[in-house]
Amino acid sequence: MNGREITYEYPLTGADFETAGEASSKIKRLLQQLGIRPEVVRRVAIGCYEAEMNVIIHAWRGVMRVTVYSDRTEVIVEDEGPGIADVDLALKEGYSTAPDHIREMGFGAGMGLPNMVKCSDEFAIETEVGKGTRIRLGFRHQ
Amino acid sequence: MTLAEILATLKAEVLCGREWLDREAAAACGADLMSDVLAFTKERTVLLTGLTNAQVIRTAEVSDLVGIVFVRGKKPGQDVIDLAKIKGIPLLSTSYPMYEACGFLYVHGLRGCSQVGDQ
Numbered sequence: 001m002n003g004r005e006i007t008y009e010y011p012l013t014g015a016d017f018e019t020a021g022e023a024s025s026k027i028k029r030l031l032q033q034l035g036i037r038p039e040v041v042r043r044v045a046i047g048c049y050e051a052e053m054n055v056i057i058h059a060w061r062g063v064m065r066v067t068v069y070s071d072r073t074e075v076i077v078e079d080e081g082p083g084i085a086d087v088d089l090a091l092k093e094g095y096s097t098a099p100d101h102i103r104e105m106g107f108g109a110g111m112g113l114p115n116m117v118k119c120s121d122e123f124a125i126e127t128e129v130g131k132g133t134r135i136r137l138g139f140r141h142q
Numbered sequence: 143m144t145l146a147e148i149l150a151t152l153k154a155e156v157l158c159g160r161e162w163l164d165r166e167a168a169a170a171c172g173a174d175l176m177s178d179v180l181a182f183t184k185e186r187t188v189l190l191t192g193l194t195n196a197q198v199i200r201t202a203e204v205s206d207l208v209g210i211v212f213v214r215g216k217k218p219g220q221d222v223i224d225l226a227k228i229k230g231i232p233l234l235s236t237s238y239p240m241y242e243a244c245g246f247l248y249v250h251g252l253r254g255c256s257q258v259g260d261q
Contacts, residue, residue, distance in 0.1 A: 021200030
């Protein structure tokens, strides 16, 4: 990488369950090709997938942007959507506003944000009700 | 335990990925909640599940799972099987229900994710 950063961007569409997870899959392959350690690649992929599913489940549209630096990977997921009224509550395991058809797919159990916190080295969230949500995940390569 | 041994233990059938049955599973996880799989499994885990949608395949891909066993005779649609082929994830189906399938593997020595060390 010679100290230069590489940024990739993936658009996300709300309620598009057909391709849900494909952006995370591409990011995973990209990091593998760049020679990032498998343990780090796995954590990035899991964080991306949870963030991607959140956009598909809750928002209208969004974009996932991944920037790979020599020493870390940063993922920013921004969406236009309903936002989160109570972030502290959303960060608690088990709290969810997802409807039943989402739960039937194996998601919506209130684990998304807690999982993102768990798998990343840095986590930040900004949200505005009626506007959308921006999540930043940071992963150190070492 | 290899996937071939899991196949025999569970009297399962192969839905796709016969060529990958020599893969070794370090641990197993029984779950229908994909967020739990994402949060708690380790690499080279085999997943036992009753869910048959595409999200199971995606979850297996991002979590580096070694394969998926569908319990209680469940089988996903062809679109999901095709996705698994593309992603390189072998799929098995057993007629045993979840509890029994997990129990058979456990008594044959396959441990749970909390019992194996970090990779």
